[in-house]
Amino acid sequence: MTEAVKTQTQACNLELAAATYWWCACSRCKTQPFCDDSHKGTDFTPADLVIEDKQPVWICGCRRSGDNPMCNDTHNELA
Numbered sequence: 001m002t003e004a005v006k007t008q009t010q011a012c013n014l015e016l017a018a019a020t021y022w023w024c025a026c027s028r029c030k031t032q033p034f035c036d037d038s039h040k041g042t043d044f045t046p047a048d049l050v051i052e053d054k055q056p057v058w059i060c061g062c063r064r065s066g067d068n069p070m071c072n073d074t075h076n077e078l079a
Helices: none
Strands: 012-016 019-023 047-051 055-059
Touching: 047 055
Parallel strands: none
Antiparallel strands: 012 055, 019 047
């Protein structure tokens, strides 16, 4: 697996508490959009997301954002 599969056609709108989160880059995780170590044995590495204060965030679901783990609306351009 060299390219992540698009798991969603839109972003995940979440309210996250202050913490460090790990975004799933491989699309194999059962805990989307967060990493559960399913990438082990692949070339994928999860991206860290550091939240300083509780806030709403838009996390990429299509795996094509140029700003991973944050959504940049690339999903709107995908078929």
